[in-house]
Amino acid sequence: MRLLYFAITILLLQSCSSGEDKTTQTVSAPSVSQQPPAPVNYDNTLATGKVITVNCKSDSTQSYTLYLPSNYTSSKPWPVFFGFDPHAQGREVTKYYKIAEKYGYILAGCNNSRNNQAPDISANVIKTFMDDLDSRVNIDNNRIYTMGFSGGAKVASGIAINNGGITGVIGAGAGFPDNIKAMNNRFYYFGIVGDGDFNYGSLITLDEDLQKNNLPHQLRVFEGKHEWPPADVIDEGVLYMTLNAMRDTKAPKNDSLIKNAFPKYADKEKQFEKEGDYYNAWLQDQRIIDFFDQLADITTYHQSLEKLANTTQVKKGLDEKAQMIEKEQSLQQGYINDLKDKPLAWWQGEINRLRNAAKSEKDKQQSGLDKRLVAFFGIITYSSANNAVAKNNLPAATQFVQILNMVDAKNADVPYINACILAKQNQPDKALIELKKAVALGYEDRGKMDTDPTLEPVRKLPGYAGVWK
Numbered sequence: 001m002r003l004l005y006f007a008i009t010i011l012l013l014q015s016c017s018s019g020e021d022k023t024t025q026t027v028s029a030p031s032v033s034q035q036p037p038a039p040v041n042y043d044n045t046l047a048t049g050k051v052i053t054v055n056c057k058s059d060s061t062q063s064y065t066l067y068l069p070s071n072y073t074s075s076k077p078w079p080v081f082f083g084f085d086p087h088a089q090g091r092e093v094t095k096y097y098k099i100a101e102k103y104g105y106i107l108a109g110c111n112n113s114r115n116n117q118a119p120d121i122s123a124n125v126i127k128t129f130m131d132d133l134d135s136r137v138n139i140d141n142n143r144i145y146t147m148g149f150s151g152g153a154k155v156a157s158g159i160a161i162n163n164g165g166i167t168g169v170i171g172a173g174a175g176f177p178d179n180i181k182a183m184n185n186r187f188y189y190f191g192i193v194g195d196g197d198f199n200y201g202s203l204i205t206l207d208e209d210l211q212k213n214n215l216p217h218q219l220r221v222f223e224g225k226h227e228w229p230p231a232d233v234i235d236e237g238v239l240y241m242t243l244n245a246m247r248d249t250k251a252p253k254n255d256s257l258i259k260n261a262f263p264k265y266a267d268k269e270k271q272f273e274k275e276g277d278y279y280n281a282w283l284q285d286q287r288i289i290d291f292f293d294q295l296a297d298i299t300t301y302h303q304s305l306e307k308l309a310n311t312t313q314v315k316k317g318l319d320e321k322a323q324m325i326e327k328e329q330s331l332q333q334g335y336i337n338d339l340k341d342k343p344l345a346w347w348q349g350e351i352n353r354l355r356n357a358a359k360s361e362k363d364k365q366q367s368g369l370d371k372r373l374v375a376f377f378g379i380i381t382y383s384s385a386n387n388a389v390a391k392n393n394l395p396a397a398t399q400f401v402q403i404l405n406m407v408d409a410k411n412a413d414v415p416y417i418n419a420c421i422l423a424k425q426n427q428p429d430k431a432l433i434e435l436k437k438a439v440a441l442g443y444e445d446r447g448k449m450d451t452d453p454t455l456e457p458v459r460k461l462p463g464y465a466g467v468w469k
Contacts, residue, residue, distance in 0.1 A: 042074035043136040051094045056132040064129050065090035067097040067107040068137065079143035080106040082130055084152030087445045088114035092228055093147065099235050103242050108133050114445060115151040126159065142250045143167050145241055149228045150174050160187045168244065170237040172229050174199050175206040188244050189217040190237040194224035196371035198379050201325045218290060225375055240291060247294050258295050265291065269301070279317030282308040324365055332376055339384060347403045351377065378407040389420045389454065397421050412443035420454045428457040435467050
């Protein structure tokens with residue numbers, strides 16, 4: 001495919017601590033650039049039908065997980081998803097291998113791209129990863145996709161926005177990089193967010209911006225928190241990309257796939273109509289059109305969309321969504337201000353209040369808001385704790401991490417940050433104990449732990465080598 005014959009110029013804002021994407025996007029729509037022919041000396045020794053780990057030829061310290069469909073052959077080009085996890089865990093991408101098998105995609109997850117890397121390091125990691133896979137397998141030049149979660153979603157969209165050559169992006173738990181001022185390239189975008197994700201509001205705002213600027217897109221909200229989405233949600237994103245490829249004649253029309261997929265969407269629309277939920281019926285009409293236009297007979301859904309658009313219920317639904325986002329942003333700002341002076345007991349009380357309200361609230365939108373606010377406490381205290389450690393404000397860091405622990409006692413970042421605080425207090429032995437707790441809770445970013453300058457005194461201890469055992 002020769003995807004990376006251009007220079008990677010991304011300013012990769014890989015930060016899961018970014019609670020909002022406030023930039024308004026201005027969209028232009030140049031066509032995807034043509035690329036030189038692919039080489040023919042592919043690596044035919046790669047296993048198919050199972051997830052494997054591949055070390056990059058140009059830098060053996062870099063690697064990625066890879067799934068080639070069981071019927072993969074290098075004699076023809078295949079569509080590909082390049083995936084990015086915020087903590088450099090490629091297996092979080094390739095755990096969706098059954099979906100790649102179902103739709104016939106190559107799926108690869110980078111093991112070296114992570115949050116808060118320097119831009120030049122990020123660019124090198126991404127180029128090495130994508131170039132290496134490009135040299136080994138036969139990739140369809142017209143069907144190159146990226147995907148990611150949280151900071152990894154910003155990486156995935158940043159590649160498409162800044163460098164082009166990307167047909168579509170599946171971005172979960174975060175929107176576009178924060179510094180985007182203009183859309184230089186056109187691509188399909190499938191956004192995903194949990195109803196309890198602190199980034200919910202930013203994804204809603206992004207969805208509205210993309211609608212205004214006529215970039216083809218979808219937003220899928222699932223019941224969950226800030227996390228990699230369930231497999232059925234990713235499946236829907238891959239289906240969306242596949243149907244668009246058929247419509248654009250980049251892939252042959254698969255009537256069987258369309259026939260099997262369509263009823264689920266049509267039945268959902270009928271159910272909303274039956275329940276008198278005309279707002280969600282209207283949204284589902286739009287979704288059916290976006291998915292199946294020119295591929296199936298959707299005349300009735302065009303008619304329904306037009307009929308429902310001016311109903312009181314649809315107008316009310318749109319107004320309520322806007323009001324909820326405005327309310328959420330206002331509450332978030334208030335809680336940021338509260339970080340300066342509210343005691344720990346107040347935070348514990350507020351967390352308990354919101355959690356209880358979320359459980360008892362019958363209004364799903366309000367319940368989701370309550371869950372997101374608790375999650376927001378987690379991200380602002382995580383970010384504030386790290387900033388306080390960097391500035392040697394250890395009392396503040398200690399309070400912030402205590403609030404983070406109230407939000408999620410099983411969060412592996414709690415003992416990790418505690419280890420950083422203890423290391424700065426010249427207590428490396430106690431810091432080592434905290435690092436072991438972090439790993440026991442599921443901390444996986446060994447690359448960060450092995451290079452974090454704050455932890456240098458801890459790494460000198462004989463017991464550090466046993467942290468990962």
